Amino acid sequence: MTARLKGAVIGCGFFAQNHLHGWADLDDVEIVAVCDVDESKAKLAAEKFGIARVYTSAEAMLATEALDFVDIPTTMETHEALTALAFAHGVPVILQKPFAPDLDGCKRMVAAAAAANVPLMIHEDFRFQNLFRTVREILDSGELGRLTFGRLSWRTGIDVYSNQPYLVHVKRFMIMDVGIHLLDLARFLFGEANGVFCRTQQIKEGIAGEDAATILLSHEQGATSILDFSYATKREPDPFPQTLGEIEGTEGTLIIGADRVLTVHGKDGTRRIAVPHDDRSWTSEPWTQIQDSVVHTQRHFVDSLRRGVEPDTSGRDSLATYALLEAAYLSAARGTLIHPDRLG
Ligand code: NAD
Ligand code: 89V
Structure with missing residues (x-):
């Protein structure tokens, strides 16, 4: 694994702004690309956080970039398709909650991650x-x-x-x-x-x-x-x-x-x-305690990847x-x- 992990963020909406700030706070991580189906949001994020490349298709981004992980702070109905793309490229995923619309969807994603032998963590920050x-x-x-x-x-x-x-x-x-x-x-x-x-x-x-x-x-x-x-x-x-x-x-x-x-x-x-x-x-009130926890969640994901261990809120653990x-x-x-x- 490289000294600085290369990551990408898929979905640059409301809560993703905290994710982007959080990644910028981690010295051993570089976000090399952002993706949003709404190009204006991806471009805005790239400009604000000095990120090199912008995509409107997660498929194109995963086919082009050499990534150590993807962060997916989109809403849950998009999660199964987006994680499947990442797993197909062997790229570890940190996925914002809620995991999926129902337990069966969570189980399918856990099975897909296991079949691809790719780490999957749920961004559960509380x-x-x-x-x-x-x-x-x-x-x-x-x-x-x-x-x-x-x-x-x-x-x-x-x-x-x-x-x-x-x-x-x-x-x-x-x-x-x-x-x-x-x-x-x-x-x-x-x-x-x-x-x-x-x-x-x-x-x-x-x-x-x-x-x-x-x-x-x-x-x-x-x-x-x-x-x-x-x-x-x-x-x-x-x-x-x-x-x-x-x-x-x-x-x-x-x-x-x-x-x-x-x-x-x-x-x-x-x-x-x-x-x-x-x-x-x-960070700013009233969100500070949640914003801080975003960075701690990301730190735990990166540390788990580096150590090759299952994170505390892995997909598998989150089934419970x-x-x-x-x-x-x-x-x-x-x-x-x-x-x-x-x-x-
Ligand atoms: P949002 O709608 O503002 O942002 C989602 C973004 O994803 C949008 O910009 C959308 O265009 C983009 N997107 C959708 N499908 C895509 C695709 N296939 N490829 C690329 N981009 C795509 O949503 P939000 O309010 O930021 O919420 C996102 C998630 O964050 C929700 O599931 C919500 O529950 C969660 N959330 C968590 C916390 C927390 O404390 N952990 C707080 C707020 C929101
Ligand atoms: O997690 C969420 O989606 C937010 C909360 C304020 C609870 O963090 O609504």
């Missing part, structure tokens, strides 16, 4: 936030004892539809867009889950899918977790895009408070930890997250508890 790296360290220290309960809460009233207008039309909206982050976090913090109960709500009028949901998970290691998330919550100050909540164990409790303040109630009393941002030149998502939608439709391992 677990790479500074906040949740710190939470993980506290859990690993054993300070809270055996985990018994967790709540992860993500509620906002921001106008998500102006930056991401396609969300008005998607039938699987809130669990796919935000719930998937919390399902991944729940696995990261509490371990695998074997039971899912979910209730969805559509609060805003005129949208195609649910804009609020509450999920209850039973975890194999004994904890119960509750994930609640909404794009229809009116409150001031609006905590967007913060995940709040609490984690209880047999020896203590951790409160995930606003503005990245953690409060740990342990055997030795109470302490507070203020988790800082990275202080990057291009998307099985929970599928179970949540089924639970909401049926009104019953679903065991994700029995989905078939």
Whole structure:
């Protein structure tokens, strides 16, 4: 593998701007080409980030460029065709969430990556936030004892539809867009889950899918977790895009408070930890914690490629997250508890 990995970005839309900034922050990576079916977006990205070549066809780009990886921050309906192209050229992929419209699509892509022997990582960035790296360290220290309960809460009233207008039309909206982050976090913090109960709500009028949901998970290691998330919550100050909540164990409790303040109630009393941002030149509130996590996700992908190891949120690993998502939608439709391992 070359000293500086040569990568390309397919899709130069809204969130890709964070990806492009992130890659520019990694000294051992060079983005040599960008591609978008909308040429103006690809050209704009190339100019802004000093990228040599512009394409409007991913097929032409992969046939021309010698790439160490491609980054695909497009929306999910394009993922299967674009990953197939990369796999056909033996090029590793980092793919923005959501992985695919349903679990079967995720499984097909994992099988295609395995058949081509090509690494596939899902860009699932919440677990790479500074906040949740710190939470993980506290859990690993054993300070809270055996985990018994967790709540992860993500509620906002921001106008998500102006930056991401396609969300008005998607039938699987809130669990796919935000719930998937919390399902991944729940696995990261509490371990695998074997039971899912979910209730969805559509609060805003005129949208195609649910804009609020509450999920209850039973975890194999004994904890119960509750994930609640909404794009229809009116409150001031609006905590967007913060995940709040609490984690209880047999020896203590951790409160995930606003503005990245953690409060740990342990055997030795109470302490507070203020988790800082990275202080990057291009990040801005309220997005900073997510923007920082984009770079950490990319760093993990590159390090995994260099070491020849499977990344934490590989396509294969992410099947367990998307099985929970599928179970949540089924639970909401049926009104019953679903065991994700029995989905078939
Ligand atoms: P977008 O529509 O703004 O950008 C997608 C871009 O991909 C567009 O410019 C489009 O022209 C291009 N594109 C589509 N098909 C293509 C193809 N075949 N070849 C080349 N280019 C193609 O979308 P967005 O709002 O940036 O969202 C992209 C994804 O990022 C979504 O899946 C969304 O859920 C995700 N997202 C993640 C986070 C996060 O925190 N991780 C935040 C926001 C959005
Ligand atoms: O992930 C997403 O698509 C965004 C969020 C704000 C949750 O990061 O909507």
